[in-house]
Amino acid sequence: MRFLKAILSLVIICTAYLGDFVVFKSKYSASFPFRAISDSIVHGSLGFLSSLMFFSYENNLNSEASALNVLFCTILSSFIDIDHIFVAKSIYLKDLTNLKQRGIFHCTTFFLLITVILLLYSYLNRKLNIYILTFMVVLAFSSHHIRDGNRRGLWLYPFGSSPPIDKNLYVFLLAVLPHVTAYFYLLFKGDFTRHVFVDYTAV
Numbered sequence: 064m065r066f067l068k069a070i071l072s073l074v075i076i077c078t079a080y081l082g083d084f085v086v087f088k089s090k091y092s093a094s095f096p097f098r099a100i101s102d103s104i105v106h107g108s109l110g111f112l113s114s115l116m117f118f119s120y121e122n123n124l125n126s127e128a129s130a131l132n133v134l135f136c137t138i139l140s141s142f143i144d145i146d147h148i149f150v151a152k153s154i155y156l157k158d159l160t161n162l163k164q165r166g167i168f169h170c171t172t173f174f175l176l177i178t179v180i181l182l183l184y185s186y187l188n189r190k191l192n193i194y195i196l197t198f199m200v201v202l203a204f205s206s207h208h209i210r211d212g213n214r215r216g217l218w219l220y221p222f223g224s225s226p227p228i229d230k231n232l233y234v235f236l237l238a239v240l241p242h243v244t245a246y247f248y249l250l251f252k253g254d255f256t257r258h259v260f261v262d263y264t265a266v
């Protein structure tokens with residue numbers, strides 16, 4: 064497993080560097096449709112790899128549930144860019160290029176709020192599936208926002224935006240993120256599976 068984690072970290076780093084090169088510096092980069100589609104694929108791939116890494120820490124979940132969660136994280140990582148359409152109020156390319164404003168799915172504080180609500184709900188109701196799903200949401204939005212943050216910083220409404228994240232720092236954060244989230248996941252997971260002990264002898 065340690066070997067798998069090292070390989071996955073390396074693949075995440077390579078995907079981020081190579082993906083940015085293909086999207087922004089290749090000979091097709093001048094084409095907006097190419098940039099939009101390839102950018103979505105890179106975001107999805109990073110979500111896929113991050114969730115795979117996350118599940119390399121989890122041995123008790125069945126493979127079908129893990130695969131569904133990985134699929135969800137992959138799709139959500141790409142889907143976040145759908146808000147370009149909401150901001151432009153159009154699906155036409157000429158309206159989607161050069162958007163000045165960012166959509167709500169690119170607001171980091173919005174997703175942090177969703178995360179807190181989901182964590183509280185899952186914890187209070189002891190719903191392990193929602194608890195796992197919350198970490199998929201965290202991996203999807205944080206990997207997407209950190210990668211976008213290399214160009215535009217993090218949007219922390221109502222506090223404004225951070226400066227753009229340094230390229231090497233953003234790649235490092237992407238590689239570290241799945242380990243940190245898995246650590247926090249495992250920290251509280253026991254509370255979901257622990258059975259309530261009823262002392263019948265005291266009745």
Ligand SMILES: [Zn+2]
Pocket residue numbers: 143144169207211
């Ligand atoms: Zn984006």
